[in-house]
Amino acid sequence: MKCRKCREAAVIEIRRHNAAFCRDCFLEHCNRQVAKAIKEHDMCLEREHILVAISGGKDSLALWAILTDLGYATSGLYIDLGIGEYSERSHKFAVDFANTRNLELKIVDLTEDAGFDVSGGARSSHRPPCSVCGISKRHWFNKVASEGGFDAIATGHNLDDESATLLGNLLHWQVEYVARQGAVLPATNDGFVRKIKPLIRLGERETAAYCVLSGIDYIVDECPMAAGNTGLAYKAALSVLEDFSPGTRQMFLGGFLSHGRERFFGADEEVRLVSCRVCASPTPAADDAECAYCRLKPKSRHSGFSDG
Amino acid sequence: MKVKMRNPDRIEELDDVRTVGALLARLGVHPDSVIVIRGDSLLTKDQRVSDDDEIELRPVVSGGAS
Secondary structure, eight states: BBBBTTTOOOSEEEEEGGEEOOOOHHHHHHHHHHHHHHHTTTOOOOEEEEEEOSSSSHHHHHHHHHHHHHHHHEEHHHHHHHHHHHHHHHHHHHHHHHHHHHOOEEEEHHHHHSSHHHHHHHHHTOOOOOHHHHHHHHHHHHHHHHHTOOEEEEEEHHHHHHHHHHHHHHHOHHHHHHHHHHHOOOOOTTTTOOOTTTTTTTTTHHHHHHHHHHHHOOOOOOOOOTTTTTHHHHHHHHHHHHHHTTTHHHHHHHHIIIIIIIGGGTOOOOOOOOEEETTTEEEEGGTOOHHHHHHHHHHHTTTTTTOO | OEEEETTTEEEEESSSSOOOOHHHHHOOOGGGEEEEEETEEEOOOSSSSOOOOOEEEEEEEOOOOO
């Protein structure tokens, strides 16, 4: 197999592009796809300071590397969720990456800084661990970005993640979620910092390949909390379709973002936001002025964790 | 050859496999679900492999909620 661009020996084939690439042309391809996604969706400007959400996995570390290569001013944010050895290892990958590239990495330790970990939060709130994880991460991303004066928060959601989320939302006709799913979630006057997803043109096989070919070590192990996650079932279903017709994911998500999403506008009622009475983060007025994150915390006190 | 597989970590020992495609077929692994690593580079499914090779099949699907 030859590289489509330079005819050297290829190291990876990407069926949806009907192409194979050598190492250098593949890394260039990844950078170009991210640059294209940023431009296509007006995600951010060159002078802006971006907070990159870092998990220690392939997507977030590839994202941080590519944004840095493209010349963006970035800092990373790693949140230690207290998931035993998994968190210890992912923490180390995040720190090693930042140190190797001389980049700033901010660290939040959920147990120390908030008084509960994901398991404790899940037990006391009767929410699934993935829900507690998501609520906690969204809270801290926004808090650190807002207090640090960042222009945007970049997350490592890729083409496979976003197409699986879209499929799940459509299968359940969660039209308000469909209307809100986008490559960019704009900043609000109420305190939400803009969120961007620069990897939406890259599949997770590409981000894994990017890391290996760039010499980036990342945590390969799956989060032990993720087993049985329905997102995996939607990914598997899309893989069958992708195998039958390469490019299906790109058409599904790309078509939605370019001309499908607007048809759902209005499905999400405009929500009036107020400041959370506990932490001052923006939260829907209907939630008794206490945000979802803070509603996790008091219940966690009963499980023996200190207040944070 | 020695083939390192993940989640859970294990080693498979195989002989008489000529190409990456044949290796994946022998192990029942879909080519799009992994990257195939030899040394610090990747292999496409048409590339030849030998009994002396040490290869890692690294899964690429991650499952956290988005």
